[in-house]
Amino acid sequence: MAFSASSHQHFGTLNTMPTQGTPGCGYIRPPPYPVPDSGGQPVQRNWNIPCISESEARAAFLEYASSHCCYSSTPAREMVFEDLQAFNTYRYRLETFTESRSLEWRTKPFTGKIEVPVLTAELPWNVPVAVPKMFQNNTKEIMMPHTSSVKECSACMASGKRACKQCGGRTKEQCDWCKGTGVFINDRCSHCSGTGSSATPCKACSGRGKVNCSDCSGQGRVLKYNALVVQWKNNIIEYVAHQRNDFPAELFQTVTGQKLLVDEHDMVYPIKNFPDSNVNKASMNAIERHRTQFTSMSRILRQRQTIEHIPLTRVEYRWREAAFSFYVYGNEHKVYTKNYPQKCCCTII
Numbered sequence: 373m374a375f376s377a378s379s380h381q382h383f384g385t386l387n388t389m390p391t392q393g394t395p396g397c398g399y400i401r402p403p404p405y406p407v408p409d410s411g412g413q414p415v416q417r418n419w420n421i422p423c424i425s426e427s428e429a430r431a432a433f434l435e436y437a438s439s440h441c442c443y444s445s446t447p448a449r450e451m452v453f454e455d456l457q458a459f460n461t462y463r464y465r466l467e468t469f470t471e472s473r474s475l476e477w478r479t480k481p482f483t484g485k486i487e488v489p490v491l492t493a494e495l496p497w498n499v500p501v502a503v504p505k506m507f508q509n510n511t512k513e514i515m516m517p518h519t520s521s522v523k524e525c526s527a528c529m530a531s532g533k534r535a536c537k538q539c540g541g542r543t544k545e546q547c548d549w550c551k552g553t554g555v556f557i558n559d560r561c562s563h564c565s566g567t568g569s570s571a572t573p574c575k576a577c578s579g580r581g582k583v584n585c586s587d588c589s590g591q592g593r594v595l596k597y598n599a600l601v602v603q604w605k606n607n608i609i610e611y612v613a614h615q616r617n618d619f620p621a622e623l624f625q626t627v628t629g630q631k632l633l634v635d636e637h638d639m640v641y642p643i644k645n646f647p648d649s650n651v652n653k654a655s656m657n658a659i660e661r662h663r664t665q666f667t668s669m670s671r672i673l674r675q676r677q678t679i680e681h682i683p684l685t686r687v688e689y690r691w692r693e694a695a696f697s698f699y700v701y702g703n704e705h706k707v708y709t710k711n712y713p714q715k716c717c718c719t720i721i
């Protein structure tokens with residue numbers, strides 16, 4: 373692939389856009405970058421779908437019956453199989469791992485000297501920031517150089533102190549009887565003479581009524597600076613292609629399947645050769661949607677698309693002259709049925 377050289381250098385090297393970064397606020401559009409290595413089409417392979425056996429179906433059904441306290445296990449033991457039919461159920465998942473960068477004003481207590489960040493780059497998208505872990509959400513903040521200044525703390529009007537929240541500046545603990553209202557049973561509280569305060573000094577402020585301002589740590593001054601906020605996000609689109617209307621689709625979320633394809637590159641291409649055309653369509657739509665959604669204000673660092681086969685078998689059986697059915701689904705062999713034949717312990721036939 374011709375463009376593979378730059379695939380992991382999502383910052384730095386090719387930035388010439390003048391618009392991307394004077395200090396300020398808000399998201400910054402990333403500079404353009406070449407089409408990275410996408411790896412091309414996933415290789416055609418043999419999509420071999422397994423089917424569960426009768427004994428596996430029976431074991432699953434027995435397990436299901438025993439997990440419900442008033443289901444008798446007799447039908448599961450005695451049932452006679454009529455038909456086992458496997459349905460091809462596929463879960464398509466697209467993960468798009470993005471990075472976005474924004475500039476935000478921040479303040480922190482001023483410690484006496486202005487810190488000078490050792491950054492060589494000044495344009496936000498030129499600042500080298502290592503990705504902590506692929507496909508995992510994360511955030512990191514970096515102080516931008518030449519943006520900091522010392523300001524009076526506005527939260528405490530530069531006094532370094534703020535009224536104690538616990539006692540509301542009254543220096544004493546609240547009166548237990550009137551709960552600080554000064555009124556007890558429709559009358560002036562006699563325990564605190566209507567002041568709402570007890571005789572005990574407030575613990576939170578040691579009876580001073582004021583506490584150190586948390587914004588400036590009591591210094592009265594803060595350092596205001598521009599922070600580069602780097603956000604990593606794993607964006608997921610999922611689609612389940614299945615054919616059974618009598619099976620609740622949300623149940624698929626609770627089970628795992630067999631991975632048929634894992635295609636991971638800087639950018640992936642739509643899958644075209646999967647036997648179920650719904651999956652191909654889902655892949656095309658999902659990739660298109662994520663590219664439209666993420667290429668302007670963030671960068672796509674990595675993409676991964678997965679196709680899983682989720683086993684789904686419909687089992688038809690007879691028990692005591694009547695016909696029933698159930699589904700076994702997922703690697704976990706979970707069971708779903710609408711009509712378990714013998715439900716209550718007291719209905720002994």
Ligand SMILES: [Zn+2]
Pocket residue numbers: 547548549550551552553554555556561562563564565566567568569
């Ligand atoms: Zn009181």
Ligand SMILES: [Zn+2]
Pocket residue numbers: 536537538539540541542543544574575576577578579580581582
């Ligand atoms: Zn207090």
Ligand SMILES: [Zn+2]
Pocket residue numbers: 525526527528529530531532533585586587588589590591592593
């Ligand atoms: Zn303050």
